[in-house]
Amino acid sequence: MTVDPDEPNWFTARHELDPSLPEGFPEPVLHRRPRKAYQHVGTGGWTGYWPPEDLAVRPDVEWTEAQKVLVLAAYQQQWGRFLESNQTYEINWPPEPCLVDEGYVVNGATVCNGHDGEDCMECEEFYERQDGEVRPAEWSWSAMIETYEGDGNSGSPERFEWFRFLTTWMDPREVDYEPFSTERD
Ligand SMILES: [Zn+2]
Numbered sequence: 001m002t003v004d005p006d007e008p009n010w011f012t013a014r015h016e017l018d019p020s021l022p023e024g025f026p027e028p029v030l031h032r033r034p035r036k037a038y039q040h041v042g043t044g045g046w047t048g049y050w051p052p053e054d055l056a057v058r059p060d061v062e063w064t065e066a067q068k069v070l071v072l073a074a075y076q077q078q079w080g081r082f083l084e085s086n087q088t089y090e091i092n093w094p095p096e097p098c099l100v101d102e103g104y105v106v107n108g109a110t111v112c113n114g115h116d117g118e119d120c121m122e123c124e125e126f127y128e129r130q131d132g133e134v135r136p137a138e139w140s141w142s143a144m145i146e147t148y149e150g151d152g153n154s155g156s157p158e159r160f161e162w163f164r165f166l167t168t169w170m171d172p173r174e175v176d177y178e179p180f181s182t183e184r185d
Pocket residue numbers: 112113114115116117120121122123
């Protein structure tokens with residue numbers, strides 16, 4: 001069975017912003033890559049040898065300078081009071097994604113046109129009932145925040161922390177995976 005991103009039971013990707021981000025934060029734009037170059041999960045879920053998060057390819061998202069400034073500002077607002085007077089925060093951009101949950105897809109029942117029966121012997125036409133289930137895949141996005149000490153060019157990174165600020169939900173069949181193999185290079 002082939003899967004088509006435009007079929008009716010496809011989960012439409014959406015983003016969930018951390019509440020610390022300001023109203024009107026520009027949502028990242030998600031692009032689709034050519035599907036042929038990658039593996040995808042279908043019904044039955046993940047079948048690769050390695051854990052899915054190891055082979056999942058980072059979503060093709062455009063990140064902007066405007067978002068960078070807003071994410072850093074949100075972090076500063078939450079944690080800036082703990083800074084010493086000679087310390088500043090720097091942000092590493094673009095952020096790093098992590099596949100937290102690969103999700104799953106359960107197809108609807110295949111039933112006949114005439115009686116809505118699964119094992120009908122009289123009808124020739126069958127269709128997939130829209131009673132399947134899709135649990136979306138979940139990506140979390142984090143930016144590394146470094147605390148610098150000293151001023152100007154003499155500053156040095158003292159410590160760093162990951163700031164998780166966005167979750168992206170997408171159809172499990174839309175996650176691109178490197179081709180499955182038992183070898184890792
Ligand atoms: Zn029938």
